[in-house]
Amino acid sequence: MADAPLLGRLFVFRGTLPRGVRFGAGAATAAAAVGLWAAAPALGWIAPVFLPSPWAVLRALWTMTTQNGLLGDAGISIARVWGAFLLAAILAVPIGILMSSYRIIGAALEPLIDFIRYLPVPALVPLSIIWFGIGEETKIFLLWLGTFFQLVLLVAEDMKRVPHEYFETAYTLGAKPFQALTSVALRAMAPSLMDNLRITLGWCWTYLIIAEIVAASNGLGFVIWTARRYMATDQVMAGVLVIGLIGLVSDQLLRALHRAMFRYL
Amino acid sequence: MPVVEAPFNLTIPRGQFVAFLGPSGCGKTTLMRMVGGLDTPSGGLILLEGASVGGPDRRRGMVFQSYSSFPWLTVEQNVLFGMKYRKDMLPAEKRERAVHYLKLVGLGAFGKSYPARISGGMRQRVAIARTLAAGSEVLLMDEPFGALDAQLREELQVELRRIQMEDAKTVIFVTHDVEEAVFLADRVIVFSPRPASIRADIDITARLGAARDLELRDSAEFFRIRTEILHMLRHAPAMGG
Known part of the structure; x- marks a missing residue:
């Protein structure tokens, strides 16, 4: 293998990759993207007003943070995302479990949930504003709407995938159905449930920006939308960058939590 | 769920190791699950020391092939x-x-x-x-060694038999491996498919004795019983008529 040509060693169908090479490949792509981004306005390919240089964006980020209270807006956005996400999770987890545990509940709820699940959140913005005005309720409602109905079905699926053998083993050891649920099923589904919660949290950010663009006076979506009005592209991109960073950090934190919680996997 | 159609009566004394042997879909697993209270028979009775078996409970424990722990x-x-x-x-x-x-x-x-x-x-x-x-009191085992390699299987078979004799447990062991059934069990129940029924009830201990070690597998009598059962399975009433 060692004397095979380099390309041949890097491109092995379904093969493995050394850790260093894997990290290097990711870093190289990111660096190339930033390089291309820096080159485009510097070489006059794109006017800076449409694509400001990375440095301009970093400068904007700095002034926004020090002078315009960007951190406060980020905090408000994070609070909205987590508030709506927790509200969705607290309701979705028990309902999803019930849907898989009792056929009658699943049969009763699934068609309705499937219908609402396919309604695009932006289409419900006007209705939400009519119902809740433009206060916090509208934002929480929109985020909750976008996540709850998806999450319910994911939780139901997680529960359904718990092997039947686990339940039957518990029963033959004297467990009652509720005991089998709490001490076996919940434990068995926990890893995939955590994964689904993490993914759903990501969706919340998508809906947050929609909600903050149409009905807000603070938050990252509002900051981005306001900057657009003044063609402050550097500020728009700085805002987008912050959202990406928050997403990256929270995702990595949740992954680390997953690894710590499920060491037995 | 396969249907065991033909009427039959099966009494398993306490402490006996019984193997349910037969091709897939013959109803051997279903019957064992009924003993465990995990499936309900559409007719007939499952009795444990004279009392009808309702749902599953601790008196009959299951060991599955997968997801066992x-x-x-x-x-x-x-x-x-x-x-x-x-x-x-x-x-x-x-x-x-x-x-x-x-x-x-x-x-x-x-x-x-x-x-x-x-x-x-x-x-x-x-x-x-x-x-x-x-x-x-009763161990119900559904092809528990089905996913293991041959050597490990033999090892676990010897061990299971030793444990069963030490603890005087009643065991119902479902398998489609003839040698496994003969080696492990005091008694082998041979199932035949379509219509599912019990084809034979063979007293292995009467012919091989209760003690089992690996050398037994090479004995002439072990071989004879094995061949007998293989014959029986091969010449089972043809599938679908």
Whole structure:
């Protein structure tokens, strides 16, 4: 293998990759993207007003943070995302479990949930504003709407995938159905449930920006939308960058939590 | 679910090791699950010491082929789980029993390991120890060694037989492996498919004795019984007429 040509060693169908090479490949792509981004306005390919240089964006980020209270807006956005996400999770987890545990509940709820699940959140913005005005309720409602109905079905699926053998083993050891649920099923589904919660949290950010663009006076979506009005592209991109960073950090934190919680996997 | 159609009567005395043998879809697993209270017969009766079997309970423990132990519990916690719902035992007694049965199945040194870190054969031993520790009177085993390689299987078969004789447990062991059935069981029930029925009831202990070791597999009598049963399965009434 060692004397095979380099390309041949890097491109092995379904093969493995050394850790260093894997990290290097990711870093190289990111660096190339930033390089291309820096080159485009510097070489006059794109006017800076449409694509400001990375440095301009970093400068904007700095002034926004020090002078315009960007951190406060980020905090408000994070609070909205987590508030709506927790509200969705607290309701979705028990309902999803019930849907898989009792056929009658699943049969009763699934068609309705499937219908609402396919309604695009932006289409419900006007209705939400009519119902809740433009206060916090509208934002929480929109985020909750976008996540709850998806999450319910994911939780139901997680529960359904718990092997039947686990339940039957518990029963033959004297467990009652509720005991089998709490001490076996919940434990068995926990890893995939955590994964689904993490993914759903990501969706919340998508809906947050929609909600903050149409009905807000603070938050990252509002900051981005306001900057657009003044063609402050550097500020728009700085805002987008912050959202990406928050997403990256929270995702990595949740992954680390997953690894710590499920060491037995 | 396969249907066992032909009427039959089967009495299993306490402490007997019975193998249900037959091709897939012959209803042997279903019958065993009915004994465990996990499936309900559409007709007829399942009696345990004269009392009709309702749902599953601790008196009949199951060992499945896969998902036999809980991956989020350590080996010892898995065995302790077998006694989780026993209110008649003190925690100290439960721990003592767990250690005892772990030693019995040869896993004394692996109590702190998680199932994902041990071999498939060891995982099956965990399930056996758990069921024994729970105090089940009847062990129901659904092809528990089906996913293991041949050498490990033999090893576990010898061990299971030793444990069963030591603890005088009643075992119903479902398998489609003729040699496994003959080697392990006191008695082999041969099922035939379509219409599912019991084709033969063979007293193995009368012909091979109760003690089983690996040399027995090479004996002429073992070979004769094996051939007899293979013949029976081969010349079962043809599928679909």
